Amino acid sequence: MPPRRGSNGALVVAHVAGMIDLVALPVWVNTLIDWFHFDAQRAGALATAYLACAVLCSVCVAPLIARLPGRLAAAPGFAVAAAGFALAAQATTFGTMLAAHAIAGAGIGCGLSVVHGAIGKTANPHRLFAMGHLALAVFGVVYFAAVPPLVSTQGGALLFGVFVGLSLVACIALAVAWPASLPGTEVAQRVASPRATRRAPLERGCWSAIAGIVFMAINQAMVFSFAQRIGLARGFGEAHVNAVLVAVGLVNLLPPVLAALLQRRFDARNVALAGPLAQGVLALVLANSPAFAPYALAASLWVFAMIFTHTFLFGLLAKLDATGRAVAYTPAMLMAGSAVGPLLGGMLIVRFGFGALGVAAVCIAFVSLLCFGRLRALGVAQTRLDLPPAH
Structure with a gap:
């Protein structure tokens, strides 16, 4: 058969x-x-x-x-x-x-x-x-x-x-x-062999990339969970805030397409460094802007930063670890952030207000940036052009 x-x-x-x-x-x-x-x-x-x-x-x-x-x-x-x-x-x-x-x-x-x-x-x-x-x-x-x-x-x-x-x-x-x-x-x-595969450590750089993704996922969930509440509290109106959420859904169509098209042009290590920086800037604008236009722009681009960056990092992890173990942690990376982020964000807002959300996001982005910075320190090769052969 x-x-x-x-x-x-x-x-x-x-x-x-x-x-x-x-x-x-x-x-x-x-x-x-x-x-x-x-x-x-x-x-x-x-x-x-x-x-x-x-x-x-x-x-x-x-x-x-x-x-x-x-x-x-x-x-x-x-x-x-x-x-x-x-x-x-x-x-x-x-x-x-x-x-x-x-x-x-x-x-x-x-x-x-x-x-x-x-x-x-x-x-x-x-x-x-x-x-x-x-x-x-x-x-x-x-x-x-x-x-x-x-x-x-x-x-x-x-x-x-x-x-x-x-x-x-x-x-x-x-x-x-x-x-x-x-x-x-x-x-x-x-x-x-199966026994050795089970015991062999992941290639260097894998755990740094995984840790950086986890911190980005925490930021992603922490801020986005309260994006709607921030807009309503600023007095932007339910209709305008709902329109922003619709825009978020439409903008989310772009990052995977761009990530696929730019795979051969961008080094995954540089994208990894840019992702947390973008999160920090967008979080500060989203949490503190008294005007609707900056808030709407930051909210619309918020998910973009995570999807675009993670796509490049997924490709990097797949290259570093041929067994597939590193990328198999993907659900744990993202869902850990989904579980921790909203709780952490809620605690900060209750105690210190929306502004604290932006400050915390910057701090978490800095930790993520340090994790991704180790990719160069550990000598992880660039992944812009060295794609595997077609099968």
């Missing part, structure tokens, strides 16, 4: 399903409050439980990525996530809802880590990861246009029904169309 050819499109679909929290979290939490009648603290705890379980499972799976059978490890993860979301749709108590979120998060963390590890082994992981972010941005536009109105008329269970459907689509896509031969797998097998 000939092997199935498979398609990288399955990895893109799974990326969208696995990173759904980046798009859905505001509506997700609001639905838990409005339709399932949890207070803000419990609704936030449910989101944190989902993200924490995803991070924990990603951290456990990533070191083993070279030893796991891709299709058999990734597809069941999304099936478990679908089961968790299905349980959430039917839950009537906080305990049941907490268990449902934990199950869904565990499934996503396992499945998505395997998917990102596989993307890291493709011929051009930078471009494929950019395609995944573009697909997620397109889905986000559709999601915000369709899901909130449907939830308002059909009830909160519909939201989790959408998550169930998306997870099942990813599960089926991975099971049917998992790429049969991923470039880079042979490299990983030649480098070391």
